[in-house]
Amino acid sequence: MKKLLLSLTILGTALYSCTPKIGSLINVSEVERIETVLSADDMKGRQLFSPELDKAADFIAGEFQKSGLEFFGENDSYLQSFNMLLATPAQVNGNLDQEALSGSNVMVNSTSESVKVNSLTDYELVKVAKDANFTQLVSPLLRSEKNVVVLIDPSHASNFARLARSTGRAKFPTDYSQVFIITENLNPRSLALTVTNTVTKQPLKNVVGVIPGKSKKDEYVVFGAHYDHIGIGRPDANNDSIYNGANDNAAGTTAIMMLGKYFNKLKDNERTLIFVAFTAEESGGFGSTYFSKQLDPDKVVAMFNIEMIGTDSKWGPNSAYITGFEKSSMGEILQRNLVGSKFHFEPDPYPKQNLFYRSDNRTLAELGVPAHTISTSKMEEAPNNEPNYHKASDEIGTLDMDNMTEVIKAIALSSKTIISGEDTPTRVEKLD
Template identity: 50%
Template sequence: MKQLIIVIAFIAGSLFSFAQSIDVIINSKEALRIENTLASNDMKGRKTGTPGNTKAALFIAEEFKKAGLQPADSKNGYLQKFAMVEAKVRSSNIVLGGSKLETEKLIAITPKRMLQVNEKSGYETGKIAAGDNLGAKAMSFVQSGKNYIVWVDNSFAKNFKRLNYFKSKLFANTPDVLFVLADAAPETYLLEVVQEVEEIELMNVVGVLPGKSKKEEYVIFSGHYDHLGVTDKPENGDSIYNGANDDAAGITAVIMLANYFKQLHNNERTIVFAAFTAEEIGGFGSQYFSKQYNPDKVAAMFNIEMIGTESKWGKNSAYITGYEKTDMGAILEKNLKGSAFSFHPDPYTAEQLFYRSDNATLARLGVPAHTISTSKMDSEPNYHKLSDEVSTLDIENMTEVIKAIAISSTSIIKGTDTPSRVNTADLK
């Protein structure tokens, strides 16, 4: 009996120590410090390609350094640099089956200064059919890594111009994707575009915590640090999109998790902490990052997006996009059994969040890559508005979400649980 009491006391003491350590490392005071810095007016809305965006990247890099992470790049340290281009069309031409059409029916996503494509060019062909989600389907072609001609059903004529969204920034070596507003491909066609191209350098911020027995297997924690910048149409004297929830909240989580897992020091798998740029203009930061890893070696990805407000279920809850596509959610719930926190399947499936966020590139390659969020997509009052300020966040609840991510991911970090893979056939 005495031995049993000692064992029980030891277990209870260990649990108390664990709970105490997580509360010390992941706490609301620290969350508020990071939030106040990232969402400050000094960052000028962190728009991709601006000095404010760079300032945010350097702050995150310094936080990774203080946490004791290893730089991901031997040359650039924590800054994962990549080249993109901004292209402005000067002239274009579209001829289908011998008939010349309005140039507005062609949107060419290409970094090339001059491009001429016809039916003999060897490009893959795709289709966006009536009833498809235009944005999500278009993004799948843009992110495919292949040269594509995509025929877009004429039912999308009113919204076709929205595909110019993908032209704002392109990888310097990205493949060509040409969207043509036509119900079907004719036997012959000619698509031409001439552009003015300007190259710019962007950067993700990436830190690594090497694993032990499973060092070549990766678990990724990520979020995006860019936002919308500054508007020329102020409201009540405010012109800065601070992006406190979108997605300074996610980056706050990534930084705090880096500190937590470094101090916990029980990761058998290598943990990668990533802060992406260019999410707001097409998810280009996460696309570049994802291409640096063999997807077969990535055990899981926790992308964290907008966790600063209560979910539709109230406090101590969040949802997981693409919940049904792997058993990762079930693993997280198992690890939280007995706690006050609960994860739920994404209730906003019509929004196609699984395909739109920074998890999408790796998910399409089979990785159990999911986004965790609390954002009420049908009623979030400050989403993409100037009012997305730190003062609108529930920092205490956000801190509990971060703790829940830390605790629920532990068995995956240790390598005792491996989530099932996404069935890529279901994503086509």
């Protein structure tokens, strides 16, 4: 019996010695190497639909391959490709009673080649009067799956002009259209409108790698971050016009690449791990929205969304916060797994910013998944409290690479009982 116990002890010691130490795989030099590539000037800010964003995607895919990750689902590469549709009005003709309608007083949110409204009863009618809350009425309509005509009082002219940002974006294909008309006539008797659009496909791609699980292969844990940024803008005082996006969000993308490499070496996951670099977060979260629709949300046990971890948090080094902490038990699990370490996670200290529904975790969270963002970004008076947020100065030189490495290690260590199947976070309440 003693020989058996001694043999087991020796075997256990040997297995432990074969387990890769976290510092050998998640280290400052590797973190800095990847961060440097993603936030370099030659990436030109990784703007949507740019060759540089494609270049970044290929780099991420190459790192996934070197780490030995598998493809996702039926994909034959690490690239998860999909199309958005951009509908640009070519002709706008019609009348609201006797008032002529044209591109100057009509905006259409649609992906159809043609939008026709022959009467006031064709579409649901919404009126935005002078004293109405424009945002409260209009914002939900932009996301709705229904045909609607919105009559907007001219007192909201500035907000009407801002609608161009939403109506002029590429979108997922839809059969629904929202028509916005700025007019003093909020009680018309007739409406006839024809809009002819020029529709073009705009290809996008997430980058996805997988480590299959063992005993709980059909239960998924997702690690995600967006790899796009906002490209080239107006030159700043230093004549710098490249918005490198080192912290936002090359930092988070670096983290998922490091975590994929670490966990595939560790080989300790009972659940399937999915690592995804999302596209188009800065333009509306289209990458994460598409990705979420490829999964059964009931099989997703947890999502770690990693966003802007390159600077110290409000508590200083070795700390980060978790958005929506109170919405599931995931944060408590992560905290418990870090007991005894130098690192600590805290609840989101910026509840007024509604950060839980402002990043790539949003779509899965709305479906009930405990999907939370981990960040160190100071957001008391966003964006002013992060001095480099959405600016050309968001470069690698402004990041604390040592602390960023510790954040990545903390995510790896704190997730251990979730990926092993020992802990299952409670679900987030679904949104209607």
